[in-house]
Amino acid sequence: MKKQNRRDFLKSSISIAGAATATNLLLPKNTKASPENILSNDRFGVLVDTTVCIGCRKCEWACKTAHNLPAGDASDYDDKKVLSKRRRPSPGGYTVVNQYQTNQIPTNVKFQCMHCDHPACVSACIVGAFSKTEYGAVVWDETKCIGCRYCMVACPFQIPTFDFDKAIEPNISKCDFCIDRLKVGKIPACVEICPVETLTFGPRKDLIEVARKKIKNFPDRYINRIFGEAEVGGTSWLYLASSQFEKLDFPKLGKNPAPGVSETIQHGIFAYFIPPIALYALLGGIMWVNKKSENEDEE
Amino acid sequence: MKKLLILLLISVSIYAQHQQNSIKYNCNLCHECENPTKLNPCLKSCPRDEVITVYHSAEKAPDIIKIDLVKSEKDIYQAVNFTHKLHAEMSNMAGGCVICHHYNPVGKVVACRECHENQRKREVLDKPDLKGAYHRQCLMCHKTWKKQDDCNFCHLQNNVKSSAAKQKNKKNVHPKIETPKKILFKSNGYKNTLVTFYHNDHTQTFGLECKSCHNSDACAKCHNQNVVQVKNSSKKMDKHQVCSSCHDVKTNCQECHKSKEAKRFNHFAKTGFELKNYHSKLECSKCHRNGKSYSGLKKECSNCHSAWQPDFKHKKVGLVLSEEHSELACEDCHNLKTMKVDCSNCHEENFYPKHLPGKKVK
Ligand code: SF4
Ligand code: SF4
Ligand code: SF4
Numbered sequence: 211m212k213k214q215n216r217r218d219f220l221k222s223s224i225s226i227a228g229a230a231t232a233t234n235l236l237l238p239k240n241t242k243a244s245p246e247n248i249l250s251n252d253r254f255g256v257l258v259d260t261t262v263c264i265g266c267r268k269c270e271w272a273c274k275t276a277h278n279l280p281a282g283d284a285s286d287y288d289d290k291k292v293l294s295k296r297r298r299p300s301p302g303g304y305t306v307v308n309q310y311q312t313n314q315i316p317t318n319v320k321f322q323c324m325h326c327d328h329p330a331c332v333s334a335c336i337v338g339a340f341s342k343t344e345y346g347a348v349v350w351d352e353t354k355c356i357g358c359r360y361c362m363v364a365c366p367f368q369i370p371t372f373d374f375d376k377a378i379e380p381n382i383s384k385c386d387f388c389i390d391r392l393k394v395g396k397i398p399a400c401v402e403i404c405p406v407e408t409l410t411f412g413p414r415k416d417l418i419e420v421a422r423k424k425i426k427n428f429p430d431r432y433i434n435r436i437f438g439e440a441e442v443g444g445t446s447w448l449y450l451a452s453s454q455f456e457k458l459d460f461p462k463l464g465k466n467p468a469p470g471v472s473e474t475i476q477h478g479i480f481a482y483f484i485p486p487i488a489l490y491a492l493l494g495g496i497m498w499v500n501k502k503s504e505n506e507d508e509e
Numbered sequence: 510m511k512k513l514l515i516l517l518l519i520s521v522s523i524y525a526q527h528q529q530n531s532i533k534y535n536c537n538l539c540h541e542c543e544n545p546t547k548l549n550p551c552l553k554s555c556p557r558d559e560v561i562t563v564y565h566s567a568e569k570a571p572d573i574i575k576i577d578l579v580k581s582e583k584d585i586y587q588a589v590n591f592t593h594k595l596h597a598e599m600s601n602m603a604g605g606c607v608i609c610h611h612y613n614p615v616g617k618v619v620a621c622r623e624c625h626e627n628q629r630k631r632e633v634l635d636k637p638d639l640k641g642a643y644h645r646q647c648l649m650c651h652k653t654w655k656k657q658d659d660c661n662f663c664h665l666q667n668n669v670k671s672s673a674a675k676q677k678n679k680k681n682v683h684p685k686i687e688t689p690k691k692i693l694f695k696s697n698g699y700k701n702t703l704v705t706f707y708h709n710d711h712t713q714t715f716g717l718e719c720k721s722c723h724n725s726d727a728c729a730k731c732h733n734q735n736v737v738q739v740k741n742s743s744k745k746m747d748k749h750q751v752c753s754s755c756h757d758v759k760t761n762c763q764e765c766h767k768s769k770e771a772k773r774f775n776h777f778a779k780t781g782f783e784l785k786n787y788h789s790k791l792e793c794s795k796c797h798r799n800g801k802s803y804s805g806l807k808k809e810c811s812n813c814h815s816a817w818q819p820d821f822k823h824k825k826v827g828l829v830l831s832e833e834h835s836e837l838a839c840e841d842c843h844n845l846k847t848m849k850v851d852c853s854n855c856h857e858e859n860f861y862p863k864h865l866p867g868k869k870v871k
Contacts (some may be wrong), residue, residue: 262645264652266660268585275583284585285666288659315652360768397630402582405660406648407641412634422636 214295247332253346254392255414255446257400257421258320260458265293265307265410269400272307273322274386276399293318294487296459301373304385305400312453318398318457320408322385323348324368324438325446328467334364339382346414346446347387355382365441366463385448414446421450465474563604563752567597579640580628586664601720609646615801686719687714694748699762705771716756718793722751782808784849786825810848823867830867834843841867 259499268285274281279302291310298321300306305322329348332340339354340361348363361370361382370382388398401409410417421436438445439454441463449455456462542551565691570593577588600608613619626633627641637645647663662668694704708734711717756764788796795814797803806812817839823830834842844848852860 232869262641264644266646272583285661288661334627395630405640405644407629407637407645410634411630412632499774507653 213415213456233441240291246342247342249327249342250344250346251415253327253344253446254411254415255346255389255417255448256398256410257410257417258447258449259410259424260317260319260449262406263307263318263320263422264406265290265309265316266405267293267307268403269320269409270305270307272399272403273385274303276387276391277304279303281464289465298371299323299369299384300371301383302473308459310458317453317458319449319451321367322393322400322447324388325385325387326366326442326467327445328443330364330366330442330467331361331370334360336360343389345387345389345392345494347389347392348353348446349386350382350384352381357381366461414448415450421448461468567594570594570597570606576643578622579643581640581730584667587667589663593661602723603650608649688719695764699766701763701768702764703767703770704765705767706765706775710773714793765836778805780808782806802847811846814845814848824870827870828865828867829870834866 232352236346257338260280271281271284271287290309293307293316297306303322305444307318307320310317310319325342325348327342329340329342331348331350332342335350335355337354337356337359339352339356340348340350348468357372359370359382361371362372369445370384372382377467384444388396388400396490397411398409401411410420412420418436418439421439425432425434425436431452432450433452433454435455437449437460438447443466450462451458517756536545538555540551541553545551568691572592572594574591574593576591577587597606600606610618610622621642622639625636625639627639629638629640631638636642651662670818689708692708694706695702696704744831752758752765758765784791793803796806801807821839823835841854842852844851850861852858856864
């Protein structure tokens with residue numbers, strides 16, 4: 211198969227857009243996607259030092275509590291057996307801690323939305339429900355979400371989750387960086403509760419300094435890489451680890467913001483309103499091919 | 510007036526600085542730049558143990574410290590009553606106070622809160638906040654062995670009144686450590702591969718405390734054999750170094766490295782001089798006085814007892830002389846060469862040991 215590079219991909223999307231021009235007039239005004247996408251210089255981030263995390267899962271509890279999800283008693287989280295399951299964030303809990311047998315001491319890794327600087331979810335969302343705020347948080351507007359799950363497909367970290375039990379009121383859910391807390395000057399609930407301060411909250415640029423210093427001062431403790439500094443164009447949440455990130459289930463990603471292209475297509479398509487099914491299939495195909503060729507590029 | 514005050518302040522501060530200068534310190538131990546000022550002290554990140562200058566014995570340390578400074582939004586757990594003294598004592602075997610008090614320049618003992626802000630949302634982010642610092646410090650050891658990194662191991666949960674939780678409040682004491690009698694080391698650097706180490710013979714004979722040798726062990730050494738600490742990992746005890754304070758480890762290899770397991774040291778079997786009574790209680794160096802060599806002494810008592818000590822306290826040998834006997838000269842009863850007791854000068858033969866010239870004491 212011909213390897214499709216980014217430029218070809220763009221070209222194909224332009225031709226689709228062209229074909230769609232005719233239906234332009236059918237577009238309802240407010241559906242035109244215009245996501246707010248702010249990359250503030252002072253945006254916040256969280257530095258996750260996986261070498262200190264003890265896997266107490268208090269962050270999971272705090273996250274649920276802060277988001278009015280059924281959380282149970284804090285002592286329910288003392289069970290360490292679940293750590294070895296490969297859990298993923300779900301509508302019932304936006305963050306999970308998994309354990310990896312790396313060195314002699316296991317490494318615990320907390321996962322949640324990375325709050326990308328160039329978020330694929332923002333680009334992929336056809337109704338512009340997603341936005342990157344000046345806080346650094348990537349959030350979405352429930353009232354706009356139509357449940358198409360494009361964000362799920364687009365996200366390089368497979369973060370947005372969809373409550374399949376509630377097909378009637380489709381809604382995507384994920385970590386929102388506790389934006390409501392940030393707005394009133396508080397720190398995220400998970401950061402607040404962490405006993406060992408695995409999670410350091412602060413301006414992203416300061417966190418990078420802190421991370422660099424740690425790597426420099428403790429070269430035996432950390433590998434020389436800050437995950438999220440450059441991956442997919444940078445993420446607000448950053449990670450330090452003592453072993454290769456790929457061993458900790460982090461996806462292998464390039465430095466380019468993966469979805470820059472899909473933004474053009476999807477918004478374009480939707481702007482010209484091509485009747486759905488066939489197009490979605492085509493689009494899915496293109497994204498799949500694109501993602502695949504991206505991966506090949508990395509290798 | 511104001512000027513005068515300022516002048517006074519300056520001179521005081523210069524004086525104070527001068528005072529400090531009398532302590533030999535290398536500025537760039539703590540400061541990064543040439544000329545640090547108050548506004549820009551350009552402090553290096555925590556210099557940790559390099560500047561430790563305050564040492565205390567564990568006995569002087571506070572017994573229990575209640576750690577209740579950290580307040581969270583949701584206090585799931587109660588404050589911890591930290592058994593400080595117990596931990597200080599245990600630390601003797603794992604590097605000492607320094608493993609927790611990793612920063613302490615001249616002056617009093619620096620409390621954790623003086624460096625670690627009790628505030629998670631803060632500007633200086635390169636060291637953990639107080640809550641993080643406490644937990645990391647404790648967990649550095651606790652997490653290396655199983656079951657002891659549960660929150661409940663140290664904390665009581667708030668609003669839980671179960672008896673199990675209450676029991677936790679009992680004072681924890683480290684159980685008695687069983688010491689090994691004999692350890693057989695296998696070495697592969699030398700043709701004779703077996704080193705038999707009679708552990709308890711060494712500790713008893715030489716009056717050693719655990720920490721005399723085990724001063725850089727990690728708790729994990731005993732508590733979780735298959736886990737190696739990431740940080741502060743105990744350096745592999747250099748066995749030669751420990752032995753070398755008494756044994757010649759450079760040239761006399763076969764003294765310890767044997768082809769088969771060695772028997773316990775027996776003074777009589779090796780030298781023909783049996784260590785009984787008073788002698789068995791003596792440290793080796795009391796008789797073997799010339800430094801490191803333990804050979805060369807003859808079996809005769811006169812090796813040590815060459816001259817009578819006029820002020821010798823007979824009690825030392827476990828017998829207090831009665832009043833009349835204490836006035837006698839040593840040689841009136843003892844044979845100078847063998848120390849044998851002979852009462853026949855005054856009493857009939859074989860008087861001793863049926864009758865004693867005083868009272869036995871311990
Ligand atoms: S991790 Fe996924 S959901 Fe989160 S901001 Fe990035 S693309 Fe969006
Ligand atoms: S930032 Fe907030 S929403 Fe995200 S994982 Fe932490 S507690 Fe949950
Ligand atoms: S609260 Fe902190 S230490 Fe506990 S699992 Fe979460 S990140 Fe790890």
